[in-house]
Structure formats: C-alpha cells, structure tokens
Amino acid sequence: MSREAQRRVGGFLEAVPIPMLAVDAQARTIGANAAAVAVFGANLLDRPFVTVLRHPGVVQAVDWVIAPELHAAPASDPDLPPPAEGGVALRAQFSADGRRILAEVAVSPLPALIGRGALVAILDRSVTEEAEQMRRDFVANVSHELKTPLTALLGFIETLRGPAREDANARGRFLDIMEREAMRMNRLISELLSLSRVQAEERRRPSEPVDLAALLRSVLATMAPAAAAAGVAVTAEGLERPVVLPGDADQLTQVFQNLVENALKYGRSGGVLRVAMTEIAHEPQLRGPAWAVAVEDRGDGIDEIHLPRLTERFYRVDAHRSREEGGTGLGLAIVKHIISRHRGRLRIESRRGEGTRFTVVLPQGLDRG
Ligand SMILES: Nc1ncnc2c1ncn2[C@@H]1O[C@H](COP(=O)(O)OP(=O)(O)O)[C@@H](O)[C@H]1O
Ligand SMILES: [Mg+2]
Known part of the structure; x- marks a missing residue:
C-alpha cells in the first residue's frame, strides 16, 4: 500500500474520537489514531494486527472483511449497532493498557479508493459495564438486607397465629422482636433515601x-x-x-x-x-x-x-x-x-x-x- 494511502488513512482516523486502527490486505497495521495509541501503545504501524489486539474473534473478523472469498463469515452481534456493509460488529474482552478491556468492536472494509483492508473501531465499555455490575450488586444487597427482617416478621406472624396464639408471654416477646425488625427495615430505608439524596446533590x-x-x-x-x-x-x-x-x-x-x-x-x-x-x-x-x-x-x-x-x-x-x-x-x-x-x-x-x-x-x- 502506498505511503500516500497511509497518510490519507491517518488523517481520517485522527478525526475519530474512539480508538480506531486501519489494516492493509496483509492484515498489517497501516494506521492508528491517538486514541488507539493511548490504549495499545506506540509503534503500532507495520505490525501484524494480531500482535496489536489479541482476540480470536476480532482477528477472524478482520481476515473475513479483507478477503471474504477466503474465509467463513463470522456472525455479527445482533445487539450492537449494525456495522457498515460487509462489516462485523462483536463484543470482545482483551488485555491492553495494563488492564482488561471489555469493548464493542466494529470491523468494516476500508473505503475502496484507499485499497483493500479493514477499519477496526473499538468502543470501550469497561466503565459502563463496571457501573452496571455495581448497580446489580447494590440491588442484590438491598434486597438481601430487606429480606432478612421481612422473613423474621413473617415467621413471627405465623407463630402468633398458630402455636403462640394463647401464650401471652410469648406474644409480648415476639412483638418486641417484630418491632425491632420493623424498625431495622425503617432505618434501612431512611438511610437509603438519605444516601441517594446526598449523591444527587454531591456536585453542588x-x-x-x-x-x-x-x-x-x-x-x-x-x-x-x-x-x-x-x-x-x-x-x-x-x-x-x-x-x-x-x-x-x-x-x-x-x-x-x-x-x-x-x-x-x-x-x-x-x-x-x-x-x-x-x-x-x-x-x-x-x-x-x-x-x-x-x-x-x-x-x-x-x-x-x-x-x-x-x-x-x-x-x-x-x-x-x-x-x-x-x-x-x-x-x-x-x-x-x-x-x-x-x-x-x-x-x-x-x-x-x-x-x-x-x-x-x-x-x-x-x-x-
Ligand atoms: N470506631 C469503629 N471501631 C471499629 N469498627 C468500626 C468503627 N466504625 C466503623 N466500624 C466498622 O465499619 C463498619 C461500617 O460502618 P457503618 O458504615 O457506619 O455501618 P454500620 O454501623 O451500620 O454497620 C461497621 O460495621 C464496623 O464493622
Ligand atoms: Mg454506623
């Protein structure tokens, strides 16, 4: 591929705000924008793409986009935005920048006037994914914390209806425990509300x-x-x-x-x-x-x-x-x-x-x- 083509690809890639790489027909890197350098390091040019981003699915997608007549078509992830004509969108987890990255990767053909090759765009979802995980953990924690006193309350209601029905002594004791458990739930909810209020105005x-x-x-x-x-x-x-x-x-x-x-x-x-x-x-x-x-x-x-x-x-x-x-x-x-x-x-x-x-x-x- 000509230097001129490399230069043109480079200028185009710099305009893209997410990590993006271009590879030629031999699957060698011919372009990488600053966002890609920040993630994959310097000296990316003229290297086999597989040494830049080690992920079998992405490498397979790149091979197919470059030469669809030689490779089986990989399936595009239906949950991701559809890639350009002749391209593939997939999720990939790989190590780069000293961490695990979970990303949505779109591989699409290079514009024909530049030559045969592929463009690889990487949307880092690690932060969103982590936030989502934290949210799930939080909901699980809250449910567990509420469920414990609630289970106790239901158990004592059952006992008061049945075995302890006529036992005034036990009734008094159980009601004390029920009150304590209900107060615990009440406190938990007040503190959750207080926490979300504080978080909502944290920037002010x-x-x-x-x-x-x-x-x-x-x-x-x-x-x-x-x-x-x-x-x-x-x-x-x-x-x-x-x-x-x-x-x-x-x-x-x-x-x-x-x-x-x-x-x-x-x-x-x-x-x-x-x-x-x-x-x-x-x-x-x-x-x-x-x-x-x-x-x-x-x-x-x-x-x-x-x-x-x-x-x-x-x-x-x-x-x-x-x-x-x-x-x-x-x-x-x-x-x-x-x-x-x-x-x-x-x-x-x-x-x-x-x-x-x-x-x-x-x-x-x-x-x-
Ligand atoms: N002064 C302290 N001495 C020892 N442990 C403490 C002290 N303050 C807090 N902790 C520990 O930190 C934990 C979290 O505190 P906190 O967020 O106030 O929750 P809570 O008091 O509702 O358990 C407590 O459960 C306790 O294990
Ligand atoms: Mg405390």
Missing part, C-alpha cells in the same frame, strides 16, 4: 456558613446519654471558640453523629471517646487551610485489610455484630459522600486492639477546590 457544593464547633458540641450533647449508657467517657478539644466554614449543617451533623455513634457501638470497650478539632494552616491535598476533626476511640480497632473498603455501601467488618447494634452498613458511605460534597477528606487510622481514629478534613473557605 454547600456554601451556608456553619459554626462547626457549635455543631460538634450539639452532636456530643445529643449523644451524651448513649455515651453514658455505654460507659464511655467523652472528651472534647478545640470546640470552645466558634469555627465558621461553608457547609450544610444538617449533613455535617449526620457525619459526626455517625462517627460518634460508631465509636460508641464498636469502640466502647476502650471506655473513652475523644473529639478534637485542630486547624491546619495548609492542607496539601486541599491546597489551602483546613479544619480537621478527629473522632477517636480505644476500642478493638479494625484490621488493616478492611480499611480501604470501609466506606463502601453495606461493607461491614462483622455483619453479625453490626446487625446486633442495629447497623445497616450505610453510615460510612453516607459520611463519605457528604464529605466529598464539602470538598473535604476522610482519613481512617486503626490498629487492632488499640482503637480507631476517623479524621474529617474540611476546607476553611470556598475560594479553592
């Missing part, structure tokens, strides 16, 4: 002035009875003076209530809870001054392997313990999204047997980030 950064010190004092006052009941001594530092920053007071209250509640639930064996606010003159990650609020306990701590996943929806270190405590596994996911809406950071440090510290870092002003 709050700007109302909030006195963080007063907010923290009020959270601690609200939680004082629970702390006393758990036998936990609470200390507060740095909350004496007003500290005003842009924020959403309700959501920030939710953040600290969640963190304090967790410390009382999972860290109460240490007997102490410390809430401390400090000023950071320059927080590199936020590129500016910040306030840091640490909520720490001396409880059992969390094994290191769990730390990166702790803020995932429904992730718990000990699902049984969390359920016993009335938890839903959504608290820290909500916390994470609220902090992200405030353009802040959440840090989690923990050592097994020594305790846990959650630190919320919030920017002082609106000028950056």
